[in-house]
Amino acid sequence: MKRILSAAVLLLASLSVAFAQTGTWSGDVEVQGMKLGIVFHFEEENPTMDVPDQGAKGLPIQLTRPEEGKVSVKIPSIAASYEGQLQDGKIVGSFSQMGASLPLTLTPGLRKLNRPQTPVGPFPYAQEEVTFNNGDVVLSGTLTLPEGYSRKTLALVMVTGSGQQNRDEEIFEHKPFAVIADALARAGFATLRFDDRGVGGSTGDPEAVTTDDVRDDALAAVKLLRERFDMVGVLGHSEGGTVALMLAEDKLIDFAVSLAGMVVSGEETLIWQTAQALAGAGVDQDGVDKYSQLLREAYAALREGGEIPSPEGRGLPDMLKQSYYGVQQQLRTPFLKRFVTLDVRPRLAEIKCPVLALNGTKDQQVEPESNLGALRKGLKNYDHQIKTVEGLNHFLQHCATGSPTEYREIEETVAPEVLDEIVSWLELHEPLDVKPTFKGKDANAFSRWVSERLVYPAKARRNGITGTVMVAFTVDQNGKVGNVEVVDSVDPQLDAEAVRVISSSPRWKPGVKDGQQVIVHYTFPVIFQLR
CATH class of the missing domain: 3.30.1150.10 (Fusion Protein Consisting Of Minor Coat Protein, Glycine Rich Linker, Tola, And A His Tag; Chain: A; Domain 2)
Structure with a gap:
């Protein structure tokens, strides 16, 4: 009897270990001071991984349990893996990707971040799921329609920043485009926001996308809205703001709203952005200067078709060398090859439509003064409003320093004064039946x-x-x-x-x-x- 009981106890113990590694487990990896949430769904059939902070959900994984209490995960789509061991109710292990190994401890269940601005129904407006084409690419989005809309209603296409993002521009469980679309619908404006190529319901190869492709996708969305509305503009964030200006330069939209948009060249932006990140990580000024010079040479070689320089023999610490080797890999991507040369300044004088540009004073990804200064200098049209908003970061949230390491912990998704500013500006540009005249003329x-x-x-x-x-x-x-x-x-x-x-x-x-x-x-x- 004792042997039977002992066997039963051992069986129950082994089953408890096995079942302890099923269901949802979550934890954080820390990358250069920034926490990134990882969620595994250890189901027996179709196990998946989410990275909610980046809006990635349902990534297929290969799950095995090589030994009692151990879990081994491979994520082919992002060339990553995880190895962990059950200890005291937690799975303690390491997450590996691109040669880097980071500690990752998982706990049962899902940590939910507080996002009080995320819209929750019922809504006083209508929403339609739509699809449209740009060549062979099918793009999927949400058309938000205010109550009592007509052809005279102002309509906006919303364009996300760089990187593959869903229609809400979701990051760290913030959904800024959903928040903005909600505010605009309540104020009487229509919006269309759509998934980037290869994300959500949209097709296409995300690895091959350049800013020119994003522009063309946005133009396809503009054409869709023109079937139902007389005045169509583009509201873009970060790279999306640049796209709005590109379409305005080509006179393809009726107005443009740029939020934290890049106006100076992609090369200038990347070098400044990197310098900010290095300084924030504690790298001394000499290291920042040497690394920035290396990037300038690398980008020049990329533009001119020359040999990409080596980081060796420049007095750089190993950490910065490793970082640069990662940059070398990115230099081969179509996106970065185009982004480095991107510069909308030469054609700003050709913009004739109204422009609203807002950048936060604490933005550490798109430097506010140089970009807005370039816009002020370049625009020659009568109707533009360009301003910095005090105390806001790149995502136009109130913040302490503006560092990207703060994004996840901030509960506010979009500063209310930014929403008010956009709504007020749009209200000023609603179409008139008769425009004012001066001495009988325009x-x-x-x-x-x-x-x-x-x-x-x-x-x-x-x-x-x-x-x-x-x-x-x-x-x-x-x-x-x-x-x-x-x-x-x-x-x-x-x-x-x-x-x-x-x-x-x-x-x-x-x-x-x-x-x-x-x-x-x-x-x-x-x-x-x-x-």
Whole structure:
């Protein structure tokens, strides 16, 4: 009897070990100070892995249990593996990928991050699942339609940042595009957000995608919306903001919204971005400078078809050498070959449609001042609003430092003031039945009237100060000009003269919408040029 009982105990013990390694297990790996959540679903049939922080779900895995209490996992789609041993109710092991091995301890169940802004139904608007084509690629998305929409409703295509992302631009369980689409639908605007190639319901090879492909995919989405709406624009984040400007340069959209968008070249962005990350990781300035120079040489070789330089003999620590060898692999990808040369600055003057650009002051991925400064310098159209938003990171969240290592721990998905800014700007650009007129003519007549009345400030003339002052103002329901303010300054004297002349404007004939005279907002360039 004792032997039978002993055998039963051993059998139960072995079964408990085996079953302890079934179901859902989750944990974090730490990569350069950033935590990345890993979730395994150890099912007997069709086991899978999720990386919720990157929006990746249902990756097939190969699961074996070579010995009692051990688990061995291979993830072919990302060339990774995991080996672990059950200890005190946890699976303790290592996650390996691209030659790197990182500690990963798994605990039973799923850790859920708090994301209070993620929309939860029921919704006061409609949503449609749609598919559309760009050549052989089928793209899948969600069309969000506000209550009472019509052809006159403003519609926006939403374009994600770099890397393969789903339609919500999901990262660390944040869904910024879902949050933005929800806010815009509640305010009366339609949106179409779609999965990137090879993600979710979209087809295509994600390894072959370049920014030009993303642009073409966004254009296919624009064409789809034009079947139902008269005015269609693009709202893009990061690389998506660059795509919005590219389509605006080609005059293929009616307005553009760039959120943390890149305006300077891809090469400049990558070098600055890397320098920020290295400094944040504690690398001294000498190491940052040497590594940045190595990247400049590598990118130059990539552009010119030369030999990619070696990191050896440059006084770099082993950690930076290993990092660079990883960069060398990426240099062979179609995406990076194109991204390094990407630069929208030369054609910004060709943009004629309205542009809204918002960047956070703590962005450590797209430097705010150089990018917005390039946009201010390059745009020549009458209607653009360019501003930094204080205290926000690359994802336009309130943050402490702006470091990517904070993204996961921040509960806010999109700062409310950013949502308000987008909605307010779009409301100003809803189509009018009748536009305001100045002396019976359009805004060009007002431009001539202003230039004829400008008095060049004497001190500014002596000092050779020139430039274009951007002035915002309103034409109210009675045609009166008011709320005159400088939104892009050149010099205090030139600013004051621009405000003086525009404030002295005679009345306009007001704009009309839905049979009612309405307030109309303008952003107007006042050019000071010495002859």
